[in-house]
Amino acid sequence: RLEMRNFGVKVCVIEPGYFKTMITNVENLEKNFLSTWQKLPEEIKTSYGENYLREFVGMLKLLQKGFNSDLSLVTNCMEHALTSVYPRTRYSAGWDSKLLYLPISYLPSALSDAL
Secondary structure, three states: OOOHHHHOOOOOOOOOOOOOOOOHHHHHHHHHHHHHHHHOOOOHHHOOOOOHHHHHHHHHHHHOOOEEEOOOHHHHHHHHHHHHOOOOEEEEEOOOHHHHHHHHOOOHHHHHHHO
C-alpha cells in the first residue's frame, strides 16, 4: 500500500473474516491436507505426529460453524473502496474481523501470538 503511494495509487486493504466459500470448504481442505500428508517423508510425519493432522482438521470443522455466508459484507466494502470520494485505508468485513482480528492486531506481538 505504501509502496504504491509514490506512484499516485491509493490502495485500500480489505480484511475479511471467515466466509463460507470454496476456499474455506472444509471437505476440500481436508482432502488437500491428507493428500499432502501422504506425500511427506516419514521423518516429518513422525515429528508432527498423526494427532496433529486430526486436531487441525477438527479445528477447521469447528471453525466452519462460525463462517459467514453473506458475501455482500465483503462486496460492500469493495464497492465503497472503489466508489467513495474518500475511501478508508482499511475495511474489515464480518463480525469476526471487527471483534476478534482487528483488536488482536493492536496487542503486543507476544500477547497476540499467545492468543
